[in-house]
Amino acid sequence: MCWFHELVAALFEIVRREDFSDVTYLLEIFHPRLAKAAKPGQFVIVMEHDRGERIPLTLADFDPERGTVTLVIQAVGKTTKEMQARCPVGTSLHALVGPMGNPSGIGDARKVVCVGGGLGVAPVYPQARAYKQSGAYVIGVIGFRSKELMFWEDRFRSVCDEFIVCTDDGSEGIKGVVTAGIEQALAQHSDIDEVVAIGPPIMMKFCAETTRPHGIRTVVSLNPVMVDGTGMCGGCRVKVGDQVKFACVDGPEFDAHAVDFDDLMARLRRFAASETAALERWQESCRVARGG
């Protein structure tokens, strides 16, 4: 392992950053060993600073040559907004651990639909690429609220044989949510082996309902609240069929037709009150710091 001729950076250093919109940003982070070990479908846990919380993020990309991993993050809560404000290129994260979870089973499916909703476009991209590399026919479906929020369209398109864009407001592609795109693909192809859908839980729930009548194997990636990510806290337990699974070590990918999405969504709200309080307090402190 010699990395001298590659990037020279500190461990966990942010070497590239892209801001897709006011709320969505990309961090490329230096961690050669992680870049080498990572596989599609896996996630990492990051801590921005020593008083921060540990947040799980699914890998959007990894580059063993550059020795980096890429995360695409949506600034929704205190931690992710703070990272947005405090993580320019050249700064380092306090902690980055992974890759966690089981890699996606890029199996022998010959025709696959890869569905990414909003931020979910990022983690489903490495899977679409892996399927393409395995020789499968890949149909990409991406969905955003509107054209302005879109990112990685070209990148995603380049690993797909067919590509369907959906926007809620119709500003690009089909007017509607990703299930409209899935239905279009299903109507045109009778031989789809597998659907991979990553996005908000409600989106994944409806994707599962869309494919269920067709009996097509459908995989979703779950991102519940977790602390350690190594199977120790049990906070990430999800109901799959009649079993309780830990998303961090049994997942994060599960059979969409067996996942209890309502239970998942309820459990994602466990800390809603604290999260709101933390965000308000942080925004207030920013306002004070700006002297406003």
Add this chain to the structure above:
Amino acid sequence: MQEQDPKVRATNFAEVACGYTLEDALREAERCLFCPDEPCIRGCPVEIDIPDFISKITEKNLRGAYETITDTNLLPAICGRVCPQESQCEGVCVVGNTLEPVAIGRLERFVGDLAIADGWESVPYVEPSGFRVAVVGSGPAGMACAADMAKAGCDVTVYEAFHEAGGVLKYGIPDFRLPNAVIDAEIEKLRQLGVTFECNTLVGRLFTVEELLTELGYHAIFIGTGAGAPSFMGIPGESLAGVLSANELLTRCNLMHARDFPEYDTPLQAGTRVAVVGAGNTAMDAMRVCLRLGAATVNCVYRRTRNEAPARAEELHHAEEEGIGFNWLTSPVEILGDEDNNVRAIRCQRMELGEPDESGRRRPLPVPDSEFEIDIDMVVYAIGTNANPILGQTSSLRLEQRGYIVTDESLATSIAGVWAGGDIVTGAATVIEAMGAGRKAAKEMKSYLGLRDTDVVYLPERAGSAGKRFGIDLQEHNYARVTA
């Protein structure tokens, strides 16, 4: 030993037991009979020479006492606090036949704390052996193994998945029982011995156990990853928002400092009326943490009686003093929620003890028509743990049915050059048992690497050999690798 008043301490995270003064320690040490049988040494999983260190305390040779303890146990400040002494050294103390046994644990802690406070370093000059050793997991088993291998001159790296070293001592045991500063001081001692700690490293996923041997070039590996995965009961209502494992509660509170939210970012929805299921040390920790987080009532729910409760006597006693309510012979059947997915109550049934089961304890049996509800808003499960699955998923290590690593009596695993010990082999046990396993594995690893076990004192043979064998003076033959 002086303790914080129960009413006061139930509102803070400072240590409950204040520790001995020198006068206390001298008085207690004088109680030792120095009996010839020395049952206490055999009662100790790492066989500390207890009478010797106590006699040194009576001579006010405290540094000497520290050195006696650290001959076999590098972490006295931790063990003095968390060992279940009543079932080990103190349980077999001869004084205990008629009076209170000698408080060996408190004396050990006194010496360990003094060493930290005065910065005693018993760091020997260690001649490098040229061997590289990897330890997976920085908990008590890993720390003990790392210490012994480092003392034998090995270049030791300890891998930890969390962002801080210490394992269960850090995330699990609360500050009022084992302050983080004590753990950090003991870890610092290992660093001084030359041990490297690599945090944020998930072995199995970042690299496999096999890669540690091949690509990363380690000569021997010890696995001490702990049991980890928490158990739930599988009764209705367990996915409600206020239901969590003791591991999650304790990790949020201890390691992630959720008790200082929002100064620290990790939240913890503290309950006002809490039920904790289980009666082991973890359950006691969870209950007392909830009390300190501001709960008005905390109830222990346990299906057997106080006699069968697995917690240390002192923990149980402290919990009772602090006002925890105990529901013995009680088992939950359902957790009831409200429309917002929060916990509203726990429905339990009464139990009675039947015939002894395979563990030798009398089996609890439900009493018909005995169901009742306790109004609560949070349920914490502390009913044991299962094997952590990650190394099983990612290596060819042989596992037994429940997922624990299979070892032979020398703690060797199915992969040559890899040993394992602690909870990942035995299932949930105590800190000192894990340390004992770490040391036992270290002994075997040293022999595997061809390193002389420096713990053994080699006495010159008597008549006949004339003090020489193969023409080499025996003193010289039995060289010690560790020199002062």
